[in-house]
Amino acid sequence: MLIRFRKIIISVFVFSILPSSFLLAQSGSSALFSTGLLLVAAIIIIMAIYLVSENLLGIEAHQIGKGGEPSGTGSFFGKIKGVKVPKYVNGHFTKLTKGHNILLKGAPTDDVVEVKATTFAIQPKNFNGMSPIPKVVVNEGDEVLAGQELFFDKKRPEIKYMSPVSGEVMSIKRGEKRAITEVVILADKVQKYREIPAIDLDKVSRDNLVQFLLDCGGWTMIRQRPYDIIAEHNVVPDNIFISTFDTAPLAPNPAVLIKGQENHFQTGVKLLSKLTNGRVHIGLDANGESAPPSVFVNVADAEKHWFAGPHPSGNVGVQIHHTKPISSKDQVWILGIQEVLTLGKLINDRKYDVSRIVAVGGQVLSHPRHVRTKLGAKLNDILDGQGIKEDDRIISGDVLSGKAKLQDGFLNYFDDQISVIPEGKEFELFGWLLPLKMRPSISRTFPGFLFKEMQYSVNTNTHGEGRAFVMTGQYEDMLPMNIYPQHLMKAILTKDFEKMEGLGILELSEEDVALCEFACTSKQPLQHILRSGLEIMQEQG
Amino acid sequence: MSKILEFVKKLEPKKGTFVHTLYDGFFTFLFTPDEVTHGGTHIKDGMDLKRTMMMVVIALLPAYLFGIYNIGHQHFIALGAHTGFLDGFHLKFLFGLGKLLPIFIVTNVVGLGIEFYYAFKKGHGIEEGFLVTGALIPLIMPPDLPIWILVLAVAFATWIGKEAFGGTGMNIWNIALLARVFVFFAYPTTISGDEVWVSGIASTQSGAMAEYGIWHDACNWLFGLFGADTFNEAATVVDGYTGATPLILAYQGGWDAVTHVYSEAQMWWGTIPGSIGETSKPLIILGALFLIATGIASWRIMVSMVFGAAIMSLLLNAWDATPFMSVPWYYHFYMGSFFFAMAFMATDPVTASSTNRGKWIYGFLIGFIGIIVRVLNPAYPEGWMLAILLLNTFAPLIDHYVIQGNISKRLKRA
Numbered sequence: 001m002l003i004r005f006r007k008i009i010i011s012v013f014v015f016s017i018l019p020s021s022f023l024l025a026q027s028g029s030s031a032l033f034s035t036g037l038l039l040v041a042a043i044i045i046i047m048a049i050y051l052v053s054e055n056l057l058g059i060e061a062h063q064i065g066k067g068g069e070p071s072g073t074g075s076f077f078g079k080i081k082g083v084k085v086p087k088y089v090n091g092h093f094t095k096l097t098k099g100h101n102i103l104l105k106g107a108p109t110d111d112v113v114e115v116k117a118t119t120f121a122i123q124p125k126n127f128n129g130m131s132p133i134p135k136v137v138v139n140e141g142d143e144v145l146a147g148q149e150l151f152f153d154k155k156r157p158e159i160k161y162m163s164p165v166s167g168e169v170m171s172i173k174r175g176e177k178r179a180i181t182e183v184v185i186l187a188d189k190v191q192k193y194r195e196i197p198a199i200d201l202d203k204v205s206r207d208n209l210v211q212f213l214l215d216c217g218g219w220t221m222i223r224q225r226p227y228d229i230i231a232e233h234n235v236v237p238d239n240i241f242i243s244t245f246d247t248a249p250l251a252p253n254p255a256v257l258i259k260g261q262e263n264h265f266q267t268g269v270k271l272l273s274k275l276t277n278g279r280v281h282i283g284l285d286a287n288g289e290s291a292p293p294s295v296f297v298n299v300a301d302a303e304k305h306w307f308a309g310p311h312p313s314g315n316v317g318v319q320i321h322h323t324k325p326i327s328s329k330d331q332v333w334i335l336g337i338q339e340v341l342t343l344g345k346l347i348n349d350r351k352y353d354v355s356r357i358v359a360v361g362g363q364v365l366s367h368p369r370h371v372r373t374k375l376g377a378k379l380n381d382i383l384d385g386q387g388i389k390e391d392d393r394i395i396s397g398d399v400l401s402g403k404a405k406l407q408d409g410f411l412n413y414f415d416d417q418i419s420v421i422p423e424g425k426e427f428e429l430f431g432w433l434l435p436l437k438m439r440p441s442i443s444r445t446f447p448g449f450l451f452k453e454m455q456y457s458v459n460t461n462t463h464g465e466g467r468a469f470v471m472t473g474q475y476e477d478m479l480p481m482n483i484y485p486q487h488l489m490k491a492i493l494t495k496d497f498e499k500m501e502g503l504g505i506l507e508l509s510e511e512d513v514a515l516c517e518f519a520c521t522s523k524q525p526l527q528h529i530l531r532s533g534l535e536i537m538q539e540q541g
Numbered sequence: 542m543s544k545i546l547e548f549v550k551k552l553e554p555k556k557g558t559f560v561h562t563l564y565d566g567f568f569t570f571l572f573t574p575d576e577v578t579h580g581g582t583h584i585k586d587g588m589d590l591k592r593t594m595m596m597v598v599i600a601l602l603p604a605y606l607f608g609i610y611n612i613g614h615q616h617f618i619a620l621g622a623h624t625g626f627l628d629g630f631h632l633k634f635l636f637g638l639g640k641l642l643p644i645f646i647v648t649n650v651v652g653l654g655i656e657f658y659y660a661f662k663k664g665h666g667i668e669e670g671f672l673v674t675g676a677l678i679p680l681i682m683p684p685d686l687p688i689w690i691l692v693l694a695v696a697f698a699t700w701i702g703k704e705a706f707g708g709t710g711m712n713i714w715n716i717a718l719l720a721r722v723f724v725f726f727a728y729p730t731t732i733s734g735d736e737v738w739v740s741g742i743a744s745t746q747s748g749a750m751a752e753y754g755i756w757h758d759a760c761n762w763l764f765g766l767f768g769a770d771t772f773n774e775a776a777t778v779v780d781g782y783t784g785a786t787p788l789i790l791a792y793q794g795g796w797d798a799v800t801h802v803y804s805e806a807q808m809w810w811g812t813i814p815g816s817i818g819e820t821s822k823p824l825i826i827l828g829a830l831f832l833i834a835t836g837i838a839s840w841r842i843m844v845s846m847v848f849g850a851a852i853m854s855l856l857l858n859a860w861d862a863t864p865f866m867s868v869p870w871y872y873h874f875y876m877g878s879f880f881f882a883m884a885f886m887a888t889d890p891v892t893a894s895s896t897n898r899g900k901w902i903y904g905f906l907i908g909f910i911g912i913i914v915r916v917l918n919p920a921y922p923e924g925w926m927l928a929i930l931l932l933n934t935f936a937p938l939i940d941h942y943v944i945q946g947n948i949s950k951r952l953k954r955a
Binding site for chain 1: 546569571574575577578579580581582583585587590591593595596666668670707708709711834835836890895900940944948949950955
């Protein structure tokens with residue numbers, strides 16, 4: 001609170017003292033000039049008073065809204081303008097002002113369509129830190145059940161990676177240096193599930209529960225921060241975080257994902273609460289006009305945290321930073337909504353059911369919508385009849401942090417979104433100075449910043465060439481965390497371990513810096529740099 | 542558009558030659574490349590470094606136009622002819638243009654030449670850093686600076702100040718100011734004193750002749766066709782003219798001495814002698830507001846620099862030992878190049894502090910130290926160049942402490 005008042009005082013000082021000084025200086029010279037300055041000063045002072053009163057109202061509203069200190073991570077004006085708390089918010093509230101929403105054409109509608117996917121694959125590359133050649137326990141041609149083990153990582157043999165569907169192991173594809181890239185399953189028409197023992201969540205011990213999850217495949221739904229790897233089975237996490245909303249471009253609608261599966265979500269959260277010494281924390285969306293689905297708001301066995309603000313406020317990393325920031329000794333676990341549902345179904349239905357609702361979006365699609373399929377489905381099957389052309393880029397994930405895929409590629413393990421945008425391999429006459437097409441930008445040198453609701457068509461052109469770091473303060477405005485991304489990146493490039501850790505590399509994952517990378521004037525590959533830094537940190541232990 | 546592209550593509554010389562580097566440099570100015578994203582984000586912001594730099598150049602344009610005209614205006618004031626601001630408009634404009642064009646062209650030919658050469662040697666594309674530097678250097682030089690000195694200064698700044706450190710984005714000191722400081726220390730008489738700020742006259746003694754050359758003869762012939770006013774080859778400097786800048790006057794006799802020669806309005810609007818682009822405060826503030834509105838330059842540095850300068854001049858007002866110290870603090874903003882330094886020099890993102898908190902400290906110290914140099918230094922009554930270069934040197938240190946603060950906060954949590 002003190003910081004806020006200090007800012008107010010400074011701003012009033014700036015706004016009132018400066019113009020009046022010029023006024024003083026001008027006394028005696030032309031009357032017109034002085035009158036002009038007087039007018040400007042008057043406007044500025046009125047503005048200052050308005051801002052201050054707004055802010056005081058905001059603080060009051062904030063106190064009514066019960067929450068703790070609003071995390072001051074906003075711009076100067078954002079801070080002095082104060083915080084508006086939506087009516088439906090009933091708990092700890094954090095207003096994030098940094099970041100940027102990128103609105104694209106072709107946002108998925110709320111319709112959910114069943115698609116007939118026939119092939120599915122699990123891709124070892126989806127798991128950070130896994131050795132390139134995991135031990136595959138099935139052979140080509142074997143019949144597998146849904147939830148039957150396909151392979152395990154030799155470094156951590158306890159953790160088994162399961163088949164998403166029942167069917168025949170079609171192929172085990174290998175890439176460079178014989179690394180296994182895909183284990184492909186041809187799905188049966190009628191799905192057969194592996195038997196899963198019943199478990200009583202109220203009575204089971206933590207050890208038994210962990211063993212249960214490892215045995216029946218639920219474990220691979222849980223990721224660990226730092227490093228964004230599959231959780232370690234012999235560690236008790238400090239806290240578990242679930243973000244119930246996604247602010248990325250063309251993101252799925254959480255209400256669509258959860259519809260009809262509310263009980264599974266609750267069971268999943270209850271299960272998770274047995275696994276940690278801390279709490280399960282749920283990140284709730286306070287951006288909308290109305291409250292998010294009631295199952296999120298009313299879920300038991302969890303602590304709720306409300307977040308408002310532009311992308312990346314829906315990123316779990318950002319939410320962790322503002323709830324219980326990770327330090328070098330901590331480990332927290334994270335899950336997406338649909339991973340929690342899978343855990344819930346293990347208990348409720350006694351099935352390894354990895355059904356996924358996937359948002360399919362992008363300006364080139366004829367029907368942007370949600371589709372119901374299963375984890376690891378073939379993209380061709382999902383995108384059938386969408387009118388995709390040769391020179392379109394298919395992305396598993398969002399346009400900022402997703403991975404480019406060929407048409408015969410597969411949905412990545414943790415993705416609930418497919419984006420399709422055209423490639424931008426074209427020259428543009430004076431494209432840097434006078435672009436003919438509107439394009440998303442954080443820069444106020446484009447008129448787009450005046451139209452906040454505008455949706456853009458995009459392509460994959462880099463809009464300029466790579467350069468050394470020149471601009472400063474740009475990344476900080478795109479990352480609502482108390483981190484200096486540019487200095488962190490430089491520390492990674494120079495392999496300065498202590499500085500990397502000190503500057504908070506452990507709190508970050510690629511998706512968190514993706515927006516910085518989008519905004520970067522020098523077109524630096526920040527996600528790549530960050531991952532290489534995380535890999536070094538992990539090796540060093 | 543595709544026809545232009547085809548035509549330009551046909552001109553492409555062989556790869557790996559110096560000409561190709563040149564071609565590539567100009568090609569990327571004409572067309573944004575067809576490069577697509579790979580690996581990281583799939584879409585990129587429309588902003589790139591070229592556009593960023595161009596915005597700064599646009600912000601400089603008003604200062605350029607006024608600077609050109611003011612060269613001519615000061616010249617005729619010294620001669621006692623066309624003393625009204627708009628009198629002899631064509632003469633003043635063309636006189637100024639005749640002075641500025643050679644400076645601008647030489648700066649850019651030398652600077653870009655070195656830049657292109659290094660781009661070729663290192664095998665990377667031509668970077669646009671010099672776009673702004675090349676626009677800034679002419680504005681901070683006196684109009685009569687000998688061209689050979691300019692060549693040396695620009696070469697020094699680009700070579701030692703920039704390429705030696707690795708090119709655009711790697712330099713420690715502001716390159717434009719490095720060019721100026723080179724002239725200042727190597728050829729001090731060409732950039733300080735009373736004589737140098739007014740061009741086209743042999744000296745500021747009354748009776749000194751105006752210096753005209755081929756350019757002016759050509760102009761005279763042209764104006765003769767229309768029966769307009771022409772350059773008067775026999776004109777001499779009028780009695781009682783000094784050419785002293787307000788700062789020199791303030792150093793000698795305080796604010797009274799300044800207002801004896803120049804009115805406040807003259808100083809504010811910029812119809813006074815000085816470096817080419819520094820004099821017109823409203824136009825520079827316009828440029829500064831443009832840079833703040835577009836988010837290109839840091840408003841934090843600008844605001845804190847105003848505070849630093851104001852507080853130091855208030856302290857000096859309180860001390861009040863020399864006539865210059867007693868100049869009221871707000872009049873310091875009327876004299877010299879405070880606003881130009883604030884808007885375009887201190888805010889260079891490469892050499893300024895890179896953390897937001899660091900920017901507050903950095904800007905404040907520039908304002909603070911700049912006034913000290915201005916008021917207390919007997920040799921040279923202007924401080925921004927030296928203050929900014931000094932703080933450029935310390936900017937990494939400021940950042941270091943800001944970052945250490947962030948680090949220790951995180952360690953405490955662990």
